[in-house]
Structure formats: structure tokens, C-alpha cells
Amino acid sequence: MKVLALDFDGVISDSAPECFWVAVRTLERVRPGSLDASRLERWGAMSGLEARAAIQADPLFTGFLEIMPLGNRAEDFGVALLALEAGETIEEQSDYDRWFAEQDPDFTEAFHRYFYDERARLRDVSEEDWGQLMSPYDELVELLRRRRGACEVVIATAKDRDAVTRLLDRFAVTDVLAPDRIYDKEWGRDKQAHIRAVQSDFDVPFEEITFIDDKANHLASVAVLGARCVLAAWGYNAEREHEQARGRGFAVSGLDELEAVLFE
Ligand SMILES: [Mg+2]
Structure with missing residues (x-):
């Protein structure tokens, strides 16, 4: 070699906690009220390290990690969060693809568009805390x-x-x-x-x-x-x-x- x-x-x-936080922020922006958004306020009041630990202890994060491998793009994070919120059983690629196909294309398009903007906004709040998420x-x-x-x-x-x-x-x-x-x-x-x-x-x-x-x-x-x-x-x-x-x-x-x- x-x-x-x-x-x-x-x-x-290991960037998953950061990705999860950005995904939750993006979902709250694109489709407010889909999830209990009080977690965003809690994490926002913490240092990056504390928020990372809180995210890792969030049951929704555990489910998110299981669905993450089935997607490829930013909008997949939003579709995964909706599946978790809806209690969908997603075990195989075919389960995920079917669930994805049921989603409104306007939603996936908007999620993709805003995900990177939300990441930049989170980083802009405090680059130090943002960095501690990874x-x-x-x-x-x-x-x-x-x-x-x-x-x-x-x-x-x-x-x-x-x-x-x-x-x-x-x-x-x-x-x-x-x-x-x-x-x-x-x-x-x-x-x-x-x-x-x-x-x-x-x-x-x-x-x-x-x-x-x-x-x-x-x-x-x-x-x-x-x-x-x-x-x-x-x-x-x-x-x-x-x-x-x-x-x-x-x-x-x-x-x-x-x-x-x-x-x-
Ligand atoms: Mg990778």
C-alpha cells in the first residue's frame, strides 16, 4: 500500500451528535412542531461537551443512528427524524426507500436546502461549542x-x-x-x-x-x-x-x- x-x-x-443537532434544527425550521423542540433550547444552553453528552443520551439519537446508514444525503436526516416521530418500523433499505417515497418532495427539497444553512448558524453561535460536538x-x-x-x-x-x-x-x-x-x-x-x-x-x-x-x-x-x-x-x-x-x-x-x- x-x-x-x-x-x-x-x-x-465522530460527527453524529453534531449532525443530529443540525438535523433537528432544520426539521424545526422546515416543519415546525414535528418534534419536541424543547431539546434545542436545552442543548443551546449547554457547553458543546455537555450538549454532546445530552444528545448521546437522547433516545431519538439512538434511533437516528440506526436509520442513518440507509440514507446518503442531508434530506435523509430529515426523513429519518420523521420516521422516528411517526414510529415507523425501518429495518431494511426497502422499508426506508418506501418511507422516503411517501414524503412530500417539497419537504425533502427544503430540508436539503436549509440543512447546511442551519449548520453554519449553529457554528456561528459559538465555533468553540460547535467544535466540541465532534x-x-x-x-x-x-x-x-x-x-x-x-x-x-x-x-x-x-x-x-x-x-x-x-x-x-x-x-x-x-x-x-x-x-x-x-x-x-x-x-x-x-x-x-x-x-x-x-x-x-x-x-x-x-x-x-x-x-x-x-x-x-x-x-x-x-x-x-x-x-x-x-x-x-x-x-x-x-x-x-x-x-x-x-x-x-x-x-x-x-x-x-x-x-x-x-x-x-
Ligand atoms: Mg462517512
Whole structure:
């Protein structure tokens, strides 16, 4: 392996509490009264760290984490929240797709439009508190430090460069995850374009690139290039996704076994 390409959310950064808060804010803006919005006030009165803990203890967050792997875009967070509020049983992709199809397209369009605006507003309230909602996966960072120099490390993300750069700085991990190695959302939604650019920039065969993502469909689009693909079992997925990934021939790794999966 010459290059290790890492997804950001759900691989480097545990961002789910932040995502959940932004999703609840967006839902309250697009369809007020859908949820008990008093939680927004409670979280808003807390420090970022306190809010993160409160969100992790929210039963709605647990359900949100279970549905999250079935969606891909910002509006999926809103559709997931509506399913939880309605008490819908969402176990399989087909359950989710059916529920999504029942939603008003004006709702999903508005949710998508306002989600990023709500994220910016939340960050603008206090960048410090906002940053505390996210944290790096420490075991991954430690592994990268132990193996520094063993390969090039890049980030392939659907987030924007500015946000990722700020978070890397906040996480104090720029010694192993350099901001100039970010392939961001400008490369497209599909990770294939990111990995093509990596291949070209580093001038290595695809077979020498290992790509880690917590979404199996992102792995699938990269695997056709010939890169090695690993599903991050520590990210936003569950046994359902692990089985699907193995069925498609991808390695599935937890943080405790990652070093062996990558280097042995
Ligand atoms: Mg991810």
C-alpha cells in the first residue's frame, strides 16, 4: 500500500451528535412542531461537551443512528427524524426507500436546502461549542502516528475543505492528517472521482491505494477502479451493512484490528 485514503465523517471524525443537532434544527425550521423542540433550547444552553453528552443520551439519537446508514444525503436526516416521530418500523433499505417515497418532495427539497444553512448558524453561535460536538477516533489517530511514513495518507470527503481543515486543527491531528491532503466535496459526490485524483497526483497504481469509508456504496464505486476497499466498522453502519460489504468482497474492520488489516 502506497496511499491510504480516508473518508472523514464516520472514519476520522465522530460527527453524529453534531449532525443530529443540525438535523433537528432544520426539521424545526422546515416543519415546525414535528418534534419536541424543547431539546434545542436545552442543548443551546449547554457547553458543546455537555450538549454532546445530552444528545448521546437522547433516545431519538439512538434511533437516528440506526436509520442513518440507509440514507446518503442531508434530506435523509430529515426523513429519518420523521420516521422516528411517526414510529415507523425501518429495518431494511426497502422499508426506508418506501418511507422516503411517501414524503412530500417539497419537504425533502427544503430540508436539503436549509440543512447546511442551519449548520453554519449553529457554528456561528459559538465555533468553540460547535467544535466540541465532534471528536476524532483516537485509536485511528494513534495508529497513523505509529505508522507515520509507512504510506501517504489523504482524506477523501464529501465535506468542504474549510470545515475539514478547521476540524483537523481542532483535533490536533495535522501531524498525520495534513490539510493539503484533503480531496473535498469539490471532487463530487461519488468517491470515485476523489480516488482517481489521488491516483493521478501520487502516480501510483490503483492497486496500491487502500480506501476506507463507512459506507459500502462509496466503497463499491471505488472498488471498480481496482483500489483495495475497507469498510470502517467503527463508523455509521451496523451488522446489516457489514454483511452487505462482505458479500461484495470488501474487508470489514474495527479499529482494534485495523493495523493488521492494513499492514500485515
Ligand atoms: Mg462517512
